[in-house]
Amino acid sequence: MNLDLRIEKHPILEFKRGRKITFQFEGKPVEAYENESIAAALFASGVKVFSRSKRFNNPEGWFCGIGKCSSCLMRVDGIPNVRTCVVPVREAMLVERQGQRAMLPSHSEIHVEREEVNVQVLIIGGGPAGLGAGITAGKLGLGAVIIDENPNPGGQLIKQTHKFFGSQEEYAGLRGFEISEIMYREFKETGGVYLNETSAVGYYGLKADGRHSFIAYRRKQD
């Protein structure tokens, strides 16, 4: 039987595991569930070393788990520096460690879609501040677009299982991941558009119709 270090029962979180899939890690098949992050699937299968430190070449495991450090960077389908702790695993992915220095991908390995976004309000970052700004803009009838590089909305909220304190208006008594779901739903109800796994790379000024023009790149889903 394959090693499986997954937590079966969690006191707060309910795991909704997707279909069982297989991907390749350095030439070996690894079993995973759809919607798991690559790092979670690797760790569950016993992989502890994700990268090497730049200066001393020391082994590094994953650290923050929310895409904010560089401990989990790996080469995925030929693309270097992928934050494996936030990127969902997909069937037949090719994952490998990249050592101390990442190699540039070849042109044929880059799969992104270019999109021109014309909006009155563009918000970069879909954490609590971005979602809050988007809700306010939506209520004012400004039709905001939020761009975020991560697969799921909510920023750091999605990893927070504790209950918040403060006022009812600020979601006191709810857990972080519940707040992110509520804020995302509220934002969508205002008619806002949320582009995940997307990076804004250029601003091209105000157009005649009063909208701002941006260029964004979105990672292709397959």
Ligand code: FES
């Ligand atoms: S563990 Fe920090 S970015 Fe992935």
